[in-house]
Amino acid sequence: MADCVELVFFVNGRKIVEKDVDPETTLLHYLRKKLCLTGVKLACGEGGCGACTVMVSRYDHKNKKIIHYTVNACLARLCAMHGLAVTTVEGIGSIKNGLHPIQDRIAKSYGSQCGFCTPGIVMSMYTLIRNNSSPTTEQMETALEGNLCRCTGYRPILEGFKTFSKEYCGLGEKCCKNSTQPCEKMKGDCKDFIPLDSSQDPIFPPELQHSGKFDRESLKFIGERTKWFRPVTLQELLLLKTVYPDARLVVGNTEVGIEMQQKNMHYPVLVCTTNVPNLQRIEQMEHGIGIKVGANVTIARLEHFLKNTVEKFSDHSTRVFTALIEMLRWFAGSQIRNMASVGGNVMTASPISDLNPLFMASRAVLEVASEIRGKRQIVMNEKFFKGYRQTALEPDEVLISVTIPFTCEDEYFYGYKQAHRKDDDIAIVNAGLRVLFENKSNTIADICLCFGGMAPVTVSAKNTCNKLVGRTWDEKLVTDVCQLLLEEIPLPHGSPGGMENFRSSLMLGFFYKFYLTVQIQLQKKLGLNEPKIPQSYRSAVLPYSRGPTQSSQYFKDADDEQPSVDAVGRPIPHESAVKQTTGEAIFVDDMPEYRDELYLSLVVNIPGEKRWGYTYLDEDIFAIDVVSCQGQIIGAVIADTKQHAQRAAKAVEVTYDEEEPILTIKQAIKQHSFYEPNHSIKCGDLTSGFHKASHVLDGEISIGGQEHFYMETQVSLAIPKEDNEIEMFVASQNPAQEQELVAAALGIPSNKVLIRVKRMGGGFGGKELRASLLSLPVAIAANKLQVPVRCMVDRDEDMITFGGRHPFLGQYRVGCSAEGKIIALEVDLYCNAGNSRNSSNGVNDRALFHIDNSYKIPNLHVTAHQCKTNIPSNTAFRGYGAPQSMFVMEAIISEIASSLKIPPEQVRKINFYQEGDHTHYNQELTQLNIRRCWEECEGNSDFHTRRKMVDMFNSENRWRKRGLSIVPTKFGIDFTLLHFNQTSVLVHIYKDGSVLLALGGTEMGQGLYTKMIQVATRVLGVPMSKIHISETSTATVGNAAPTAASSGSDLNGMAVMFACQTLKKRLEPYISAKPKDSWEDWVKAAYFDRVHLSATGFYKTPDIGYSFQTGTGKAYSYFTVGVACSEVEIDCLTGDHQVLRTDIVMDVGKSLNPAIDVGQIEGAFMQGYGLFILEQIKVSPSGCMLTRGPGAYKIPSLGNIPREFNVSLLKESENDRAVYSSKGIGEPPLFLASSIFFAVKDAIQSARSDAGHGSQFCFHSPATPERIRMACKDQFTEMFSDAPEGSYVPWFVNL
């Protein structure tokens, strides 16, 4: 074969010819580092977030059409791009050449906050619209399933894109958005959008269209460690597999890529099979046997083909195909579905493959071939999988195709899957279930029950099935099958993956659903009346369906009288939104490489240097002698490239003398492992309080931790300069801390350290105190080697090392009246601090202050303990301990309600604070709008009517339940650490009238820069276009507070206002002298008059400062309050859930920018949804972090947004404690997501009551599918018991 050794492909229309290709190079690396197309972002490297999405186009020479599809550039190999055209976000629009309408609409719809996810989202939508200019909303939601955003809460992204959808405007093609004509319907501001004009799209390269030679060329590339072959005939492929039996075949690389990048596996020979025609075919076979699917056929192509096939044939004959379509609907995101192949899925032989249980149950037939022995056929049955990730294929054999059979009339087939998250998640357990009845009867002729996730391989319950042949399909069968399945497929405690009882109950639940589904059809078909299936049981078989999303946002725009130049109060998009949509916004790792720059990779083997810490010097930059948690940094390797540095770091071997770690709060309590001090707050008299209480309850409740999952991981770049200076670009919320710690580590004064922060790809507290973990090694390396050094940690390193939200345990004793009025409460709060104190003291203090949430508790004693454990130190995270302790309070409310048998909302209302009340830390509450928010939310959500509807639904449905809950929040604004409540700004007016603001605060997507420019417009009276913020730097503003504690706008806003007022005052004489002149004229006149046109502004929050010693002083400047009502539906047999509706009313005072504030509310709410429902950190009993990326750790995706999501800002609210009567908003709304948790609990209570169980049960956060399912006790869950603690080693522990 004539090997071509030159890679030819196109990027954004430009032809690239690359001779020197390393097969290990990913497309992402090449685009970013070689072509400097940094709009393509790296956020996970495992295909799980979509930040790296690009469009790949190829010409289908057979069908003569261009095919466009999305691809994860982090997984795609550069070698695989031969003959293809790649389009990146830079290729579709730019600020200079004009935005693409998709970029325009996401920016104008407020769909970009930090912007790190935005280019990937733009490319997913661009590809969809390139294929279909007017998609349905459902198609849009599907196209975006593989894209994560941690900031926005997705709603505005979807709203922006909906403007392209069929449903958006009844005028369809004639809609004004698609033409230059004025809007016929006068529908809002849609005229402002750039119309979609496909003639402006970049064209497909004619060279690729005219010649098919690139597809027909055999390729061979030899890299540093790996050879890559791309054969183009089956003969060539089989020959290669004979010569290299250990060669790894590659199709979509979605599995092999993960093995190479995440699991550190090295394959010397890779053989790419994508261009072998025999493996590409998909066809319907003769004589109704089935369809034959080539091994290379992608999941997307299979889905499309199956959908066409089921339309052509009778329903009964395509039952396997229908089950496959439903299964594929939940298979990964679109980018993976476009790349991943059927053969790759089968041959990976993963125990949680979604296809294998269906193929096995349907008795699919595999065709395999080898050079020496030719072709053979294998029926996929229990013998096919030989062990974990092993199949019956010989090393020199290749899978050619899979034949999937049609079904006959008496045959039924269904597939089931339960994952942690519905969209884009791998299965916990899945199943393919088939039954064949004797002719027109309900007697079983053949049955096959196959399960994934129950053993190291996909299993078939053969013995069970053998015993069922000849039996009648009736109720008795269910009990027998359950027992037989548990005997045949046992899952002992301690099995890999854990969740043993849950997984077993899923197996039974799936069978029960299958039984009912088939029974209902059989009865109809055979006209049977027995057994009677109660109407309410039909809820078990309802397919999961997600209706369209709808939303509303209510806020008051600026008054008509407000001068147009004054931008305060207007819903203005984020000032960087446009750049973020085009990929032109520069993040630290997007900066071009410096000459001689080196790369640093964190490792675990270099002796340490200095100590550092946040308030305590209790951390080592590199661990010395003792390593106190897994993931702790003990060294670093510096090398010429990232690949080399990482390879060297991974090659380091360390030997430890291991000790038993303390990981969990309970273990720490048992072993008295705490950090001091433990603060407490007392008010009233507990003894007399409990004495007066008619009911006293004791209990405990826990809430898990949370990973920040900012899309941009921790990153630092250090450049040594003359005179021992060092300049650093750090993604940090706290430049002043970076400066101070770097100076101390290098032994130089702070004035030699310059920290520059342009923007961050999200922070959420994770970059407030932990960015130094990386910036210190980077600074030390740069200083030592005197060259620039950079490091952006990979997602797994970020999750293993940098800590997250503190898990909490609350142990309480509460006393209340018969009406639910709380009289006395004693609480001990325990946080899991980790291996250093970091911020735990402050987190605990905020927890102490927030235990009351919104309730007056006259006698209260709360103590907070910091558990010292061997996990990475936990740190600041949006809410800073407040959400955890408010959750404890709400759990107590819920327990009181259950025990007194009164609705929880009644308990909440009866305990609400009144205006003028004092908190347990003696702060008087004024301008408190909690009741107003509550009443408005009750009204907006139509709470009382819906309560009745939910109860009605529950009475009619046994296996689906709905729940409704309404929850308030009250959040104190300010740092609890007094000295942080200060900042300064610097404002320059230049001679041309342009204004530069330099803030102490940093921009991480929350819109601080935008709001500050708005504030300046009001004082200076100049439009936003004249005001710019370049970056935040320690050279322009010294000693600034971290941007945190929801105080960024308050502190910086006041300082900007003061600085601008000073300048305005200096300009006043020139303005009054010539009032008709322009701003530029006044500035010039002042300049020539030698007026100082720069000013600083300084603000410190007045009258605050609480002392734990004396119990006096004001803890918070004021409170931001709000209320949310959520309704959910759960599947009692699987633990699945869906949020049907959420209504939020939030008091943000007079918003500086209502669009940004709504964005903060929705974003925080969705992050809280992650905390309370989806996100579960799993750590092995030895302390190894098991959740290291988006594959294992599920943050909310677009599919999770409430189907109806209404947000309104409370009107007529004043706040005389912050700039222009606004309020801090970043953290407060997060807790409102607990309304989803308590709605889930409400739904479970109904399920338990149907099964005869009490409504009081222990239900910890997060409400994962496992917890939901196991709390819905029924005849299936009762088949298991919990193994006593200590009798086995669990797979993971709850921290």
Ligand SMILES: Cc1cc2nc3c(=O)[nH]c(=O)nc-3n(C[C@H](O)[C@H](O)[C@H](O)COP(=O)(O)OP(=O)(O)OC[C@H]3O[C@@H](n4cnc5c(N)ncnc54)[C@H](O)[C@@H]3O)c2cc1C
């Ligand atoms: C983010 C993400 C989400 C995912 N979600 C799901 C999911 O929801 N459900 C699910 O089941 N899987 C999922 N996967 C796993 C993976 O995508 C699938 O297993 C996929 O089908 C693999 O196909 P591929 O073409 O990418 O395989 P590759 O990575 O190219 O190859 C995988 C393996 O198959 C072998 N192989 C490929 N072709 C042949 C052949 N013709 N003959 C012999 N051996 C062959 C290769 O040697 C290799 O060992 C997910 C993966 C990722 C990264």
Ligand code: FES
């Ligand atoms: S970076 Fe590629 S999917 Fe996350």
Ligand code: FES
């Ligand atoms: S805007 Fe989506 S991750 Fe920040």
